[in-house]
Amino acid sequence: MSTLAALVLAAAAAVTAPKAPAPTPAAAAGVLDEVKRPGASAVLVNVWATWCSPCREEFPDLLHVARELAPKGLRLVLVSVDFPDAGSETQDFLTSQGVDFPTFLRTGKDEAFVDELEPQWSGAIPVTLLYDANGKLVRFWEGKASYPVIKKRALAALAIKERP
Amino acid sequence: MIRTLRATIPVILSLVATASLAGGPLPIGAGMPMADVKMKGVDGKELALADVKTAQGTLVVFTCNHCPFAKMWETRIVELGNAYAAKGVGVIAINANDPKVAAEDSYEVMQQRAKDRGMQFPYVVDATSGLARAFGATKTPEAFLFDKDGKLVYHGAVDDNGQEPAKVENAYLKNALEAVVAGKDVAVKETKSIGCGIKFRS
Numbered sequence: 001m002s003t004l005a006a007l008v009l010a011a012a013a014a015v016t017a018p019k020a021p022a023p024t025p026a027a028a029a030g031v032l033d034e035v036k037r038p039g040a041s042a043v044l045v046n047v048w049a050t051w052c053s054p055c056r057e058e059f060p061d062l063l064h065v066a067r068e069l070a071p072k073g074l075r076l077v078l079v080s081v082d083f084p085d086a087g088s089e090t091q092d093f094l095t096s097q098g099v100d101f102p103t104f105l106r107t108g109k110d111e112a113f114v115d116e117l118e119p120q121w122s123g124a125i126p127v128t129l130l131y132d133a134n135g136k137l138v139r140f141w142e143g144k145a146s147y148p149v150i151k152k153r154a155l156a157a158l159a160i161k162e163r164p
Numbered sequence: 165m166i167r168t169l170r171a172t173i174p175v176i177l178s179l180v181a182t183a184s185l186a187g188g189p190l191p192i193g194a195g196m197p198m199a200d201v202k203m204k205g206v207d208g209k210e211l212a213l214a215d216v217k218t219a220q221g222t223l224v225v226f227t228c229n230h231c232p233f234a235k236m237w238e239t240r241i242v243e244l245g246n247a248y249a250a251k252g253v254g255v256i257a258i259n260a261n262d263p264k265v266a267a268e269d270s271y272e273v274m275q276q277r278a279k280d281r282g283m284q285f286p287y288v289v290d291a292t293s294g295l296a297r298a299f300g301a302t303k304t305p306e307a308f309l310f311d312k313d314g315k316l317v318y319h320g321a322v323d324d325n326g327q328e329p330a331k332v333e334n335a336y337l338k339n340a341l342e343a344v345v346a347g348k349d350v351a352v353k354e355t356k357s358i359g360c361g362i363k364f365r366s
Contacts, residue, residue, distance in 0.1 A: 053265070083232070123303055142361055
């Protein structure tokens with residue numbers, strides 16, 4: 001999708017979409033509970049912030065993959081690391097992207113959050129973590145990825161379930 | 165020839181894969197990589213890590229201008245840098261970000277920032293992001309401290325509370341600097357924080 005098309009879609013979503021739910025404050029354990037909550041065949045966790053430009057850039061691609069693969073059992077868990085003084089900015093951005101499902105806002109100290117979410121993560125954002133149906137980490141990547149890359153990786157994680 | 169190529173391509177591909185897998189940060193105990201590569205400082209002079217390195221230890225901080233996390237710690241980085249540079253430690257701040265991705269990370273803004281903050285140590289451009297890659301740095305700010313023998317003894321965050329300086333419980337980098345100056349072992353060698361991913365130049 002071109003940047004222009006993405007912007008037009010985002011603008012259209014901002015006009016027509018209902019307000020996104022306010023992110024729920026959560027420590028890493030709360031995010032991992034959501035990863036392990038039954039019902040998903042694979043889970044994508046994305047840690048982002050409104051001030052992080054690569055995060056904003058990859059957002060439409062993440063949502064595109066999540067919507068497309070939701071029928072196959074993919075769950076997207078969005079975790080903002082915005083600061084408390086961000087106010088409504090986080091929710092406004094989620095609304096502009098058409099997010100209509102619950103998301104998280106990390107609480108507590110950064111070091112504990114990073115280590116408890118995934119010890120291999122350096123702490124750089126954006127980071128995306130991909131889990132299989134059992135909540136086992138399949139792979140993770142720091143930095144933004146594009147729609148085809150995210151989709152290919154998500155499909156690979158969804159396929160794990162089908163293995164005998 | 166074709167046979168040779170067929171045989172060679174998988175080898176090259178596997179080497180590339182190995183190289184990217186081999187990433188990760190410089191391990192504790194390692195020496196300083198790419199120490200002879202000259203980088204342009206905010207004063208216009210070219211200098212390398214080897215020019216900054218001293219027998220009292222060397223602090224290398226990957227930072228930038230635009231990142232909110234770098235900004236949160238900026239005052240503390242400058243205070244620590246100035247204080248320990250005065251004690252003889254070699255100190256250098258490096259911006260490895262591509263200003264084409266984050267315009268605020270330009271050389272001109274670096275010059276202004278160094279002036280505004282009163283940096284008494286070099287702030288240089290990693291023009292290929294090669295230093296950041298060699299160090300395995302992934303985000304800003306990220307500190308690497310070398311001891312008197314040039315071995316890495318600390319890697320990670322400035323302290324444990326970027327947002328609220330008054331509530332810092334563990335001043336990791338300061339404690340490590342103090343240990344290096346005193347010739348003692350650094351107690352906490354590796355820490356983490358959330359930071360802005362480095363905008364590597366391609």
